[in-house]
Each structure stands twice: as structure tokens, then as C-alpha cells.
Amino acid sequence: MAEVTYRPAHVKGEVRIPPSKSAAHRALLSAALCKTPCRVGPIDHSADMEATLNGVCAMGGTVKAEENGVLCIAPGTAPQSVTVDCGESGSTLRFLIPVFAALGIEATFVGHGRLPERPIGVYTDLLPQHGVTVETAGGLPFHITGKLQSGDFRVPGNISSQFITGLLFALPLLKKDSTVTLTTPLESKGYIDLTIEVLAGFGVKIEETETGWHISGGQTYRAEHYTVEGDWSQAAFFLSEAAISGGPIRLLGLSETSLQGDKACVHLWRQFGLSVTEENGVYVAENKNIDKPYRGLHGIAIDAAQIPDMVPALAVTAAFAEGETVISHAERLHLKECDRLLAMEAALKNLGADIKAVPDGLIIHGKPALTGGKAEGMNDHRVVMALAAAGCACTVTVTDAESIKKSYPGFFRDHKHLGGIADGIDLG
Numbered sequence: 001m002a003e004v005t006y007r008p009a010h011v012k013g014e015v016r017i018p019p020s021k022s023a024a025h026r027a028l029l030s031a032a033l034c035k036t037p038c039r040v041g042p043i044d045h046s047a048d049m050e051a052t053l054n055g056v057c058a059m060g061g062t063v064k065a066e067e068n069g070v071l072c073i074a075p076g077t078a079p080q081s082v083t084v085d086c087g088e089s090g091s092t093l094r095f096l097i098p099v100f101a102a103l104g105i106e107a108t109f110v111g112h113g114r115l116p117e118r119p120i121g122v123y124t125d126l127l128p129q130h131g132v133t134v135e136t137a138g139g140l141p142f143h144i145t146g147k148l149q150s151g152d153f154r155v156p157g158n159i160s161s162q163f164i165t166g167l168l169f170a171l172p173l174l175k176k177d178s179t180v181t182l183t184t185p186l187e188s189k190g191y192i193d194l195t196i197e198v199l200a201g202f203g204v205k206i207e208e209t210e211t212g213w214h215i216s217g218g219q220t221y222r223a224e225h226y227t228v229e230g231d232w233s234q235a236a237f238f239l240s241e242a243a244i245s246g247g248p249i250r251l252l253g254l255s256e257t258s259l260q261g262d263k264a265c266v267h268l269w270r271q272f273g274l275s276v277t278e279e280n281g282v283y284v285a286e287n288k289n290i291d292k293p294y295r296g297l298h299g300i301a302i303d304a305a306q307i308p309d310m311v312p313a314l315a316v317t318a319a320f321a322e323g324e325t326v327i328s329h330a331e332r333l334h335l336k337e338c339d340r341l342l343a344m345e346a347a348l349k350n351l352g353a354d355i356k357a358v359p360d361g362l363i364i365h366g367k368p369a370l371t372g373g374k375a376e377g378m379n380d381h382r383v384v385m386a387l388a389a390a391g392c393a394c395t396v397t398v399t400d401a402e403s404i405k406k407s408y409p410g411f412f413r414d415h416k417h418l419g420g421i422a423d424g425i426d427l428g
């Protein structure tokens with residue numbers, strides 16, 4: 001795989017944050033469940049979006065590109081049996097399985113990269129209790145036959161919220177009412193809030209209960225269009241760049257009222273010492289203490305249970321922040337596109353940082369400067385993008401540079417547009 005070399009530079013200027021991958025997955029799937037055409041956009045053509053669009057087509061839907069990144073999704077006739085390639089997208093796989101089961105489509109789900117090894121056991125246990133036959137050797141391929149039956153779905157809240165989202169999409173399609181009951185406390189709650197919000201945009205109601213959710217059966221997905229808001233998880237990489245390089249960076253396209261849990265990045269980087277202000281929907285990130293020791297940044301304590309995708313970018317800023325940063329409740333990072341805790345530990349150590357992975361997170365003691373060096377991207381988009389901020393301060397070569405295509409194909413272009421240097425790869 002190709003390498004990218006980030007070199008020291010002062011990044012500043014304006015960047016339009018791409019549309020939210022999480023919101024887009026949800027909106028495309030909801031649109032595919034409508035009885036009449038629905039326009040969804042803007043959509044960024046990342047590999048994960050392609051995976052969900054594969055799913056939309058496998059449901060019999062058709063996809064037509066219109067202007068300004070809008071896609072028109074029209075319903076078709078669902079096939080009886082189909083293979084769905086989910087690429088490397090955990091969201092696609094875990095959202096589609098129960099939906100296909102609710103529609104009674106016999107399906108084989110396949111995937112690549114780390115996806116075949118990522119947890120799927122929640123469905124292996126649960127679906128057979130509700131009328132679906134599952135065939136799997138543990139991971140992918142994952143084959144389902146039969147039609148999902150309503151009832152009480154008991155689900156752990158701490159493996160992946162994506163199982164719950166998948167059920168919240170599927171259960172309204174069944175004839176009778178269902179409940180989802182949490183057997184352990186919910187992590188990544190912001191993603192469930194986002195699911196419920198997108199469903200509401202399609203006229204589908206989910207009721208929160210003391211133990212989980214009540215879902216009325218016989219509901220209909222209905223909407224003519226859905227506008228996808230900006231992606232707070234991608235904005236975090238630029239907050240980290242502003243913290244280390246100075247900025248100011250103006251971030252366009254983000255919603256102030258977003259339910260994305262990753263909106264917490266504003267508060268977190270302010271705690272590190274970055275100034276983040278908002279005016280008329282534009283967020284401005286600037287490190288006004290860039291000339292002070294440690295760039296005026298100081299270490300913080302972070303509970304990552306609700307914001308797993310923030311961790312790579314947080315770890316990089318922490319490597320430059322005075323004192324200790326402790327990132328806890330991040331166990332699920334072992335199970336993402338790579339083991340993100342070990343990947344960030346290895347990468348930042350190679351650049352000269354003081355970082356230690358512990359079972360539930362990372363402990364980092366910041367240094368005023370890093371030496372730079374070579375790091376493994378581990379085929380993980382968030383690892384490769386997070387290291388761009390370190391590369392604003394020291395030369396960093398990262399392998400697996402193309403992995404950014406999973407969520408943000410224009411990342412190097414945007415980094416360069418801000419004055420950053422990303423050599424060795426031409427991805428626009």
C-alpha cells in the first residue's frame with residue numbers, strides 16, 4: 001500500500017467538512033425502505049458509502065446521481081436471495097443484516113479487511129431466537145434465511161451500538177410491536193440518538209423506555225428528501241491540526257444542533273487549551289498560545305465510552321500536551337478497522353512520543369516536540385488521518401495511506417488546501 005509523508009507546515013484557512021458518514025448510512029438505508037423515490041445528500045463517495053449503496057441495490061433499489069452530491073434512491077423489487085458486499089464497513093454490515101431479515105430476503109453478507117473478524121456474535125445469538133436461521137463460522141460470510149419475528153430483543157450495550165441501530169431500522173417493518181432491552185449500559189449513545197433522529201425524519205417513531213426502546217410494528221418509511229449534515233468525527237482531525245500548528249482553521253458545514261456524539265470534540269479540544277469559537281455556524285479553531293512551551297496545551301482525562309472515533313486524533317494532540325492525558329473506557333477500539341489502541345501506541349512511539357496502551361485506553365505524557373519517523377497506518381483511515389496533525393510539527397511517513405478512502409477520500413486534498421504537506425500519494 002502507498003505511503004504518505006507529512007512534513008512540518010503551518011496549517012490555516014478554511015475547510016468544508018464532508019457530510020456525516022454515520023448520518024448518510026442511516027439516510028440511504030431509510031430512503032431504500034421508502035415506497036417512493038427519496039433524495040439524499042450530499043453524499044461523499046467514500047468506500048463505506050459505496051458499501052451501503054451496494055446494500056441498497058441488493059434490496060432492489062436503484063441509485064441515480066444528481067447535482068451537488070445528491071442521490072435519488074428509488075424502490076424496486078427485492079430479490080429472493082442475494083450476496084451483499086459490505087466492504088470494510090461495520091455500520092453497513094450491522095445495519096443491513098436485521099433489515100434484510102425483516103424483509104425476508106435470503107442473504108449472504110461478505111466483507112474485507114478487518115470486517116470479517118469484527119464482532120457479529122450478537123446477531124448470531126439473537127436472530128435465531130426470532131425466526132431467522134444464521135449460518136456462520138464465527139464471522140463472515142454470514143448467511144441468513146427466514147423472516148424476522150417481533151418480540152423482545154435483549155442486547156448488550158457495550159459491544160457495538162451498531163447492533164441496536166440495525167434493530168431500530170428493522171423492527172418498525174414487522175407487523176407486531178417489539179422491544180429492545182439493554183443487558184449492559186449503553187456506550188456510543190450519540191449514535192443511537194442519531195438513528196432515532198434520522199428515523200423520525202422518515203416518519204418512523206421509536207420510543208425510549210427505562211430499559212431500552214419500544215418499537216411499534218407496521219410503520220412506513222416516508223420522506224421525499226433528507227439533507228446530510230457535516231461530520232463531527234472528521235472535524236476533529238482539523239482541531240488537532242490547529243492545536244499543534246496554530247491555525248486559525250475555519251470549519252464549514254457543521255451543525256451546532258447535531259446529535260452526533262463526536263460534537264464533544266469542541267469541548268475536548270478547548271480543555272486541551274485550543275480556542276474554538278462559533279459564529280453563524282462556522283467554527284474557528286486557533287491555538288493562541290502556540291509560542292508557549294508545549295504550545296500552551298495541557299493533558300486531560302477523557303472518558304471515551306461515548307466517543308470511540310475521537311481517540312486517534314485525541315492521542316496525537318495529547319502527545320504534544322504538557323502533563324498526562326488518560327483516555328479510558330475505550331476497550332472497543334481493539335475491534336475497529338485495526339486495534340486502534342495498539343496502532344496509536346506503536347505509531348506515536350515511533351515518532352518519539354511517551355505513550356502506553358492499557359486494556360481500556362491510552363496513557364500519554366506529552367512532550368514539547370517529537371522527533372518524527374515512520375508509522376504503520378494499519379489500513380485504518382482514522383490512524384492515517386490523525387497522524388497528519390503530528391506531521392504539522394515533525395516529518396511523519398505513514399503506510400496504508402489509501403485507507404482514508406474508507407471515510408474521507410478528500411482528506412489529503414483538504415490538508416494540503418490548508419497549507420499542510422502530504423507527499424507521495426495523489427488522492428486529489
Ligand SMILES: O=C(O)C1=C[C@@H](OP(=O)(O)O)[C@@H](O)[C@H](O)C1
Pocket residue numbers: 021022023091159160161162165187188191308309332
Ligand atoms: O453507528 C455508527 O454510525 C457508528 C458507531 C460507532 O461504532 P460502535 O457503536 O461500535 O462504537 C462508531 O465507532 C462508528 O464509526 C460509526
Ligand SMILES: C=C(OP(=O)(O)O)C(=O)O
Pocket residue numbers: 048088089090091092309336337382407
Ligand atoms: C469504525 C468505523 O466505521 P465502521 O464501524 O462503520 O466500520 C469508523 O468509521 O471509524
